[in-house]
Amino acid sequence: MMTHVNNPGLPDKGQSGVTKQKRTMGKPAALFILGSLLAMAGQANAAGGPAPYRVSSDCMVCHGMTGHNTLYPIIPRLAGQHKGYLELQLKQFKDRSRADQNGEIYMWPVAQSLTAAEMKDLASYFAAQKPPMQSSGIKHAGIKEGKIIFNQGVAAAQIPACMECHGSDGQGAGAFPRLAGQRYGYIVQQLTYFHNGTRVNSLMNQIAKNITVAQMKDVAAYLSSL
Numbered sequence: 001m002m003t004h005v006n007n008p009g010l011p012d013k014g015q016s017g018v019t020k021q022k023r024t025m026g027k028p029a030a031l032f033i034l035g036s037l038l039a040m041a042g043q044a045n046a047a048g049g050p051a052p053y054r055v056s057s058d059c060m061v062c063h064g065m066t067g068h069n070t071l072y073p074i075i076p077r078l079a080g081q082h083k084g085y086l087e088l089q090l091k092q093f094k095d096r097s098r099a100d101q102n103g104e105i106y107m108w109p110v111a112q113s114l115t116a117a118e119m120k121d122l123a124s125y126f127a128a129q130k131p132p133m134q135s136s137g138i139k140h141a142g143i144k145e146g147k148i149i150f151n152q153g154v155a156a157a158q159i160p161a162c163m164e165c166h167g168s169d170g171q172g173a174g175a176f177p178r179l180a181g182q183r184y185g186y187i188v189q190q191l192t193y194f195h196n197g198t199r200v201n202s203l204m205n206q207i208a209k210n211i212t213v214a215q216m217k218d219v220a221a222y223l224s225s226l
């Protein structure tokens with residue numbers, strides 16, 4: 001289970017520049033870096049109050065300071081995701097009920113030390129970031145076909161229309177995640193996890209049971225283009 005095979009080149013927090021610098025520099029340099037991080041936190045602040053300390057210390061290295069962008073396709077965008085959904089996922093990583101492979105490798109270690117209050121603050125902070133997640137402009141094949149699946153489902157395979165729960169524009173609400181503007185690679189990966197049952201959710205496991213890889217890619221092409 002614990003393999004990095006599917007995740008080439010993900011940053012390892014222990015090897016990140018910030019941590020390394022902190023280790024090798026004296027106190028004034030470390031304080032300078034801390035100061036810079038706090039200043040960045042201040043800049044990211046415009047939309048939703050000051051960034052909780054944990055954002056720069058624990059999340060930034062993978063999700064970016066505002067949860068907008070990252071170089072790695074398996075890391076989800078968090079900016080503008082719903083607060084209730086974000087908080088629920090953090091709880092599920094902490095209690096290990098979200099046990100898909102990338103969650104276990106990358107999010108379990110981070111989530112284990114978060115308190116309930118910190119999870120709430122982090123969820124509020126990322127939910128408030130503007131603009132909300134949106135297309136990077138990269139177009140993948142299958143947008144037209146994916147739009148039909150999203151709006152109508154696939155009757156022959158008993159797949160319901162995704163919009164029934166995720167909203168007519170993929171905007172989501174509450175515990176139903178926003179999908180519009182989420183990353184292509186991440187969406188395909190999560191549908192794979194729901195399909196093979198390693199990410200457990202009674203609704204999505206049923207919905208993804210009959211979905212084909214081609215259909216996953218089409219729907220991801222559509223959603224990531226929004």
Ligand code: HEC
Pocket residue numbers: 011012013054055058059060061062063074075076077078081086087089090100101102103104106107110122177189
């Ligand atoms: C080492 C890289 C890494 C770090 C550090 C990290 N994350 Fe993640 N995060 C990921 C990856 C990879 C996933 C996708 C996991 C999966 O596929 O289940 C993820 C998923 C999530 C999700 C689920 C999003 C969704 O759409 O379901 C949330 C919420 C989240 N992270 C919040 C955070 C917060 C808050 C922090 C800081 C306290 C943080 N992450 C730190 C890599 C990281």
Ligand code: HEC
Pocket residue numbers: 076088149150153159160161162163164165166175176177178179182187190191200201203204207219
């Ligand atoms: C009956 C309601 C319902 C329908 C219909 C539905 N979903 Fe979902 N979906 C959910 C819920 C609830 C979650 C959150 C699961 C969790 O908390 O782990 C979710 C999560 C997801 C996620 C993970 C998002 C993330 O950020 O990790 C993806 C991707 C997704 N759904 C895609 C789809 C697609 C594609 C369809 C149509 C083929 C679809 N869903 C239809 C309820 C639904």
